[in-house]
Amino acid sequence: MTGQYIIRRLLIMIPVLFGISLIIFTIVRVIPGDPAVVLAGPHATKDVVDQVRVQLGLDQHPVKQYLLFIGNIFKGDLGASNRTGLPVTKEIMARLPYTLLLALASILVATVFGVTAGIIAGVKQNSKFDYLSMLIALFGLSMPVFWLGLMLMLLFSIKLGWFPSVGAESFKHLVLPAITLGANSTAIIARMTRSSMLEVIRLDYIRTARAKGLSEKVVISRHALKNALIPVVTVIGLQTGTLLGGAVLTEIVFAWPGIGRLLVEAILSRDYPVVQGVVLVVATMFIFVNLIVDILYSYLDPRIRYH
C-alpha cells in the first residue's frame, strides 16, 4: 500500500517538474528583446552573445531549444552568470549551504518553541498561558520578517552587543537570523499544535485512558501527543520548504551570503542565468520536501493512504 502511494505521489510530481521547467524556460523568452542578449547580459560583446546563441540553440525551433535546456539541466549545466562569468551551478553551490544552514536552524527554533507552546496552550486551554501564547503567535504571523530582523539587530547587537549584526563567520552570527526567519513558522506550528492537541484530547481513546486511572501526565505524553503531532509533522515539513523562499528577506537584512541574497542581487542586475538557476533549485527542493513530508505522513497516519 505504501509502495503504491509513493509511486502515485512520484507520478504526480512529473507534470509539476515539467511545469516548473517550462515556466523557467519561458522566462527569458518572454522578456522583450533578444533572448541571447538577455542571457549574455547587458555588457556582453557581440562575440559572447553569438556564443550564447549557439550554445543554447536560440536560433533553432523552440521545442529543440527546450530539449536542449532540459538536457543541460540534467548535465548540471545552468549556464554562466553574466555578472561574474562563473558557472551558475558553482555560484549556487557556494551559497546554498548557508541557506540550508539558516533554514535548518530556523526550523529547529520554530519546532522547539512552537511545539512546546502549542502543547501547553492546548492542554491548558483558556488559561492565561493559552491566551498569551496565542496572542504572541498572532503577532508572529503579522510581523514583517525584515522589520523583526532589524529590531532584533537594533536591540541585541547595536544596543546590547550580544550578537554580531551582519555576516556569517561564526555560530553567533546564526542566532539572530535564525530567530528572525523562524518567528513566522514558530507561530504557525504553535497554532497547529494547539488545535491538533485540542482535537485529540476530546477523542474516546483519551477518555478511556483517563478512565483506566492513568495519570494526566501519562495520558498526555504517551497517548495524546503521539496522535496530536501527526499533522504537526506535516506543517513542520511544509515550513521547511517555505523557509527556503522566506530566507530572501532575512538574508538581505543580515547580509547572510545565501541563495536568497544571490537571487535578489541577480534580479536587480538582470542576471537571468542566475535567476533561472536559483528558482529552479529552490522550487525543485521544495517539491522534494513536500514529497518527503507526504510519505512520512502516510507512515504516521495509515488512514491517509486509502484516500
Next chain:
Amino acid sequence: MTQAQNTNHTEKLVKNSEFKERGPIGEVFRRLSKRVTAMMGLVIVVLFFISALLAPHLAPHDPYEHSLAHKLATPSWDYPLGRDELGRCILSRIIYGARISLLIGLIVISIGIFIGVPIGVVSAYYGGKVDFIVQRFVDTMLAFPGILLALLLIAILGVGLHNVMIAVGISTIPIYARLARSSVLAMKARQFVEAARSIGASNLRIILQHLIPNSLSPIIVQSTLHMATAILWAAGLGFLGLGVSPPTAEWGAMLNGGRLYIRVAYHVATFPGLMIFITVLGFNLLGDGLRDALDPRLKT
C-alpha cells in the same frame, strides 16, 4: 454522509430564522462584536482605511517636502515620528503610505479572486480531465515557496509598483483556485444544485447563481487574511528595492531607506515597520474573527 449533512442543513435553517430579523450582515456583525480581538482588528482596519482615504487632511506635513538640514531628526512635537534621511516627515509619509498599501492589497486580492475563483469553480464543476490539468497547473504554481513566485515574476516584468501588484496578485491565484475548488466540490453534490439542474438550469447559471454565491464565505475570510499577506509581501518587495520608485512614500521602501541608518537613527526604520505590523495584525485579527462568525466549521 448525506444524513449528517441534512441534519446540519436543518440546524442551519433553524438558525436562519434569526437571519431574517437582522439580515445576514447584521448577524455577522453581532457575532463579530462578541469577540474583543476581532473588534480590535476591525478598529485597526477602519483606521487604516481612514488614513488611506483622508491622507491629505490627516498628514501634518507634505510627505515629499525635504530639508537636508534636518535629516534624521529625532521625534519632536512638530514631527512626532521624526524625520527621515532626507529630512521628510515620517508620520506624514506613513499616513500617505497607507494609500499605497491599500491600493496594493485591493488590486492583489482582485487579481486573485477574479482569476483564481473562476478557475477553481470551473475545475471542480467539470471535474475529469479539465480538473486534472488545472490542478497540475495549480500544483506547479504552488511549487514556488512563499514570495519566490512573486520574485520570479518581478524578474520577468521588471521592477516597479505596478509589477509588484501584478506579481503578488498572480502568486495568489492558485490559492484562490484551490479554495474555490474545494468549496464547490463540497457543494456540487448538495440537493440545491441537483434541484437547479433538474429544472433545466444551464451550467453557467448554476455556477453564477448557486455555486459562487454559496462559496463566498470562505472566500471573504480568505480575502481578509490575504490583505494581510498582500501588504506583507508587497512591503517585502519594497524593502528589497523592487517596488515603488523614489520618492513615493511606501512602507517597505521607507524601511529600506531607514535600515542604512539604524545605528544612528533608529526611528527611521522602526515606525514604518511598526505600521506594517499593526496593519497586518489588524487584518489577521479581523480575518480570524470573520472566519469564526461566518463559518465556525473552518475554525482551526
